[in-house]
Amino acid sequence: MKVGAVIFDLDDTLIYTKKVQSFRENRDRDGLSENLDKTKIFSPIKKILNSILEKEIPLGLVTNSPRWYVDELLSYHEIKEFFNSVVCYDDVGPGGIKPSPLGIKAILKMLDVKDPYTAIYVGDQDTDIIASYEAGVRPIAPSWATARPIDQVPAAIVNSETLISGLDDIEDLALIADRVALNRSFDFPKLQMNFLPLNERGQVVPLKKENIKLIAFGRYFSQGSALTARLHDAHSLSREIFKKEESEQYVIPEYYVDLLAKVVSNLPAYAFESQDIKFDILTVIPSKKERNPRLENLLKRISKRLPDHGDYIADLFEFGREAKSLKTLGSRDNRDSELERNFSIKDKYKDGVSGKRVLIIDDVITTGATFSAAFQILEGLGAESFLGVCLAKTVSVREPVKLCPKCERVLKVRRNSKTGIHFYSCSGFYEKDQCRYTCDIKIKDCPRCGKDLVKRYNKRDDKQFLGCSSYGSAQECGYTDDVEEI
Numbered sequence: 001m002k003v004g005a006v007i008f009d010l011d012d013t014l015i016y017t018k019k020v021q022s023f024r025e026n027r028d029r030d031g032l033s034e035n036l037d038k039t040k041i042f043s044p045i046k047k048i049l050n051s052i053l054e055k056e057i058p059l060g061l062v063t064n065s066p067r068w069y070v071d072e073l074l075s076y077h078e079i080k081e082f083f084n085s086v087v088c089y090d091d092v093g094p095g096g097i098k099p100s101p102l103g104i105k106a107i108l109k110m111l112d113v114k115d116p117y118t119a120i121y122v123g124d125q126d127t128d129i130i131a132s133y134e135a136g137v138r139p140i141a142p143s144w145a146t147a148r149p150i151d152q153v154p155a156a157i158v159n160s161e162t163l164i165s166g167l168d169d170i171e172d173l174a175l176i177a178d179r180v181a182l183n184r185s186f187d188f189p190k191l192q193m194n195f196l197p198l199n200e201r202g203q204v205v206p207l208k209k210e211n212i213k214l215i216a217f218g219r220y221f222s223q224g225s226a227l228t229a230r231l232h233d234a235h236s237l238s239r240e241i242f243k244k245e246e247s248e249q250y251v252i253p254e255y256y257v258d259l260l261a262k263v264v265s266n267l268p269a270y271a272f273e274s275q276d277i278k279f280d281i282l283t284v285i286p287s288k289k290e291r292n293p294r295l296e297n298l299l300k301r302i303s304k305r306l307p308d309h310g311d312y313i314a315d316l317f318e319f320g321r322e323a324k325s326l327k328t329l330g331s332r333d334n335r336d337s338e339l340e341r342n343f344s345i346k347d348k349y350k351d352g353v354s355g356k357r358v359l360i361i362d363d364v365i366t367t368g369a370t371f372s373a374a375f376q377i378l379e380g381l382g383a384e385s386f387l388g389v390c391l392a393k394t395v396s397v398r399e400p401v402k403l404c405p406k407c408e409r410v411l412k413v414r415r416n417s418k419t420g421i422h423f424y425s426c427s428g429f430y431e432k433d434q435c436r437y438t439c440d441i442k443i444k445d446c447p448r449c450g451k452d453l454v455k456r457y458n459k460r461d462d463k464q465f466l467g468c469s470s471y472g473s474a475q476e477c478g479y480t481d482d483v484e485e486i
Contacts, residue, residue: 001118001169001170002055002118002168003057003120003166003167003168003173004057004058004113004114004115004119004170005058005060005108005111005118005119005120006057006059006120006122007059007060007062007107007111007119007120007121007122007137008059008060008061008121008123009061009063009121009122009125009128010061010063010070010073011063011065012124012145013122013123013124013128013142014041014061015039015040015042015073015077016039016040016041016042017039017073019035019038019039020032020035020036020038020039023035023069024066029068029072032069032072033072036072036073036076039073039077041077041079042142042145043144044144044160045079046079047160047164048160048164049079051164051167055167055168057167058084058085058111058112058113059082059083059084060085060110061085061086062086062087062103062104062106062107062121062131063086063087063088063089063103064089064097064103065088065089066088066089066090067086067088067089067090067091070086084110084111085107085110085111087103087107091103091106092106098123098125098127098128098130099127099131099134100131100134101131101132101135101136103131104121104131104132104134104135104137105135108137116136116137117138117484117486118170119137120137120138120139120140120170121137121138121139122140122141122142122163123140123141123142124141124142124145124150125150126150126151126152129141129153129154130152130397132154132155133227133395134227138170138173138174140154140155140157140158140163140173141154141157141158142157142158142159142163143157143158143159143206144159144160145206147205147206147211149203149205150203150205151203151204152204152395152397153196153204153216153219153393153394155174155175155178155219156173156174156175156194156196157197157204157206158194159207162191162192165191166191172190172192173194174194175194175195175196175216175218175219176190176193176194176217176218177217177237177256177259177392178218178235178236178237180218180237180255180256180258181218181236181237181240182236182485184236184253184255185255185258186255186258186259186262187258193217193262193263193266195217196216196217196393197211197212197214197215198212198214198216198368198393199211199212199368200213200214200371200375201368201372202365202366202367202368202393209270209271212387213371213375213387213388214368214371214387214388214389214390215267215387215388215389215390216365216389216390216391216392217259217389217391217392218237218391218392219235219237219238219392219393219394220237220241220364220391220392220394220395221238221395222394222395222396223242223413223415223422224396224413225396225413226399226413226422226424226441226442227397227399228395228396228397229415229422229441230441232422233421233455233464233483234484234486235485235486236486237391238392241363241364241392244292248292249292250292250294251294251297252294252297252298252363254301256391257301257305259391260298260302260361260391261305261306263389264279264282264309264359265309267359267389271385271387272357278310278357279358280310280311281310281311281313281352281353281356281357282299282302282309282311282312282313282358282361283299283312283313283317284296284298284314285317285360285361285362285370285371285374286314286315286316286319287319288319288323288325289319289321289323295314295361295363296314296315298361299314300312300314310359313349315346316345316346316349316353317343317344317346317377318345318346319342319343320341320342320343322342323338323342323343324342326338326339326369326370327366332367335367335369335370336369336372339369339370340373343370343374344377345377345381350381353378353381353382354381354382355382355383356383356384357384357385357386358378358383358385358386358387359386359387359388359389360386360387360388361388361389361390362388362389362390363391363392364391364393364394365388365390365393365394366393366396371388374386374388375388402424404426404427404428404435404437406426407426407428407435407437409426409427409428409435410427411425411426411427411439412425412426413425413441416457419457419464420457420464421455421456421464422441423440424439424441425437426438440452440454440455440469441454441455442454442469443466444466446468446469446470446477446479447479448468448477448479449468449470449475449477449479451468451470452468452469453466453467453468453481454466454467455467455483456471456480465481465482465483466480466481466482466483467479467480468480
C-alpha cells in the first residue's frame with residue numbers, strides 16, 4: 001500500500017534551528033532575518049521532498065512554531081513550494097500545540113486523507129510521536145535529525161534511503177516484529193528488517209553503532225491509558241505478547257523463532273562488521289522462580305536451528321526466590337534497587353564470561369533496567385562486549401487525569417476479561433463508599449452522525465466491532481464498522 005501522505009515537523013527535523021530558537025521565542029522577526037544563515041537544512045531533505053513530489057504523494061507540515069517564522073525559514077531554504085498545506089501555531093492556538101493531535105488532524109483534512117493510518121508524520125520529539133498516535137497516523141523518527149534520545153516509541157526510525165524506498169509500500173517502513181505479527185509469518189517480501197536502536201535506558205537513539213546497547217524489533221502498547229489501550233487492542237504483536245500474562249503455559253509462536261533465528265544469524269555482521277565473528281554466549285533474561293520458562297524454551301528452539309552460532313546458556317542469569325515483578329515497582333530507581341538485591345549471574349558461569357561476546361534476548365523491554373543490570377555484571381566480569389535484543393519496546397503515554405462525573409475520583413482504564421474491551425471505571429469501585437460509574441472509550445468519530453464510535457462485543461461470533469455510541473437513543477444511527485488491525 002502506497003503512503004497516503006507525508007507530514008513533517010519543522011524544527012530540527014527539516015531544518016536545524018537551535019541557534020535561532022531565542023528569536024522565535026521572543027518574537028524577534030528582525031533577529032531571525034539577520035541570523036537565518038545560522039540555520040541549516042539537513043542534507044537529505046531536498047532529495048526526500050523531491051522523491052515525494054515525483055510520486056505525487058500529498059505533503060504537509062505541522063509545527064508548533066508561528067507562521068511568520070515558518071515562512072521565513074521555508075523561503076530562505078527554498079522548500080516552501082514543496083508543501084501542499086502548512087499548519088502552524090496560528091492555526092491551532094495554545095490548546096492545539098503538539099502533543100495535541102489537532103494540527104495533524106487538520107492537515108489530514110486539507111490533504112484529503114481518508115485513512116489516517118496510511119499517513120506518516122516525521123518528527124524528532126516525544127510530542128511529535130504522541131500527537132501522531134493520537135491522530136491515528138504513523139510516527140516516524142528521522143535518523144538524520146538531532147542526536148538527543150527520544151523517550152517515546154515511534155513506529156520506526158529511518159534514514160533518508162529507507163524513507164524514500166518505503167513510499168511505494170508503507171509496510172516497508174514498519175518494524176519487522178510488527179510485520180511478522182500482522183502476517184503471522186516471517187515468510188513475506190521485505191526490503192530489510194527495520195528495528196529500534198535503544199540505549200541502556202530504553203530510549204530511542206540515532207542509528208549510530210556506538211549509541212546502541214539494545215535493539216527492539218517491534219512495539220508493545222501498554223494498557224495503562226485510553227490511547228495505548230486502544231492501540232493495544234488493534235496491534236497484533238501487543239495482543240500476542242499479552243498472552244503470556246493470561247496463561248502460564250504460553251509458548252512463543254514459531255514465526256518469532258524464525259525472526260530471532262535470523263537476528264542471531266545476521267546480527268554479528270552488523271555488530272562486529274565481520275561475517276567470521278559470532279557471539280560466544282547467547283542467553284535470555286530468565287523467568288522468575290516457578291514461572292513459565294518461555295524464553296528459555298525460545299532459546300532452545302533457536303539453538304536447534306543454529307547449533308554452531310555460539311554457546312546457548314539459558315540459565316546464565318537468575319532472579320532470587322524473593323524477586324518482585326518489576327512491573328509493580330514504578331520508577332527506574334525502584335527497579336534498579338530490586339535488581340541489585342535479586343538478580344545475579346550463577347556462580348558456575350562467573351569464570352566463563354571474561355573476554356566473551358554475549359547476546360541477551362528478551363521479549364519486552366520497558367525501562368531497560370534488567371538489561372542494564374545484566375550488562376553491569378558482564379562488564380564487571382570482563383566480558384569483551386554485550387548486546388541486548390527484544391521483540392518489543394513498551395509504548396506508554398500518560399494522559400490527562402479524567403475525573404468521575406459522579407464522585408470526582410480518578411477514572412482508571414480497565415479491561416473486561418470476558419470481551420477484552422477496555423473501558424473507563426471509577427477508581428472508587430473498590431472503596432468503602434463504592435462508586436460503580438463506567439463509560440466507554442472513544443475510538444474515533446462516527447462518520448455518519450459525528451458521535452463517538454466505541455468498542456462493542458458480538459457474543460455469537462466472539463468478535464469485537466465498532467458501534468456508534470448513539471445506540472439505544474432516539475437519534476440512533478446504527479453505524480458499525482470492523483476493528484482495525486495495525
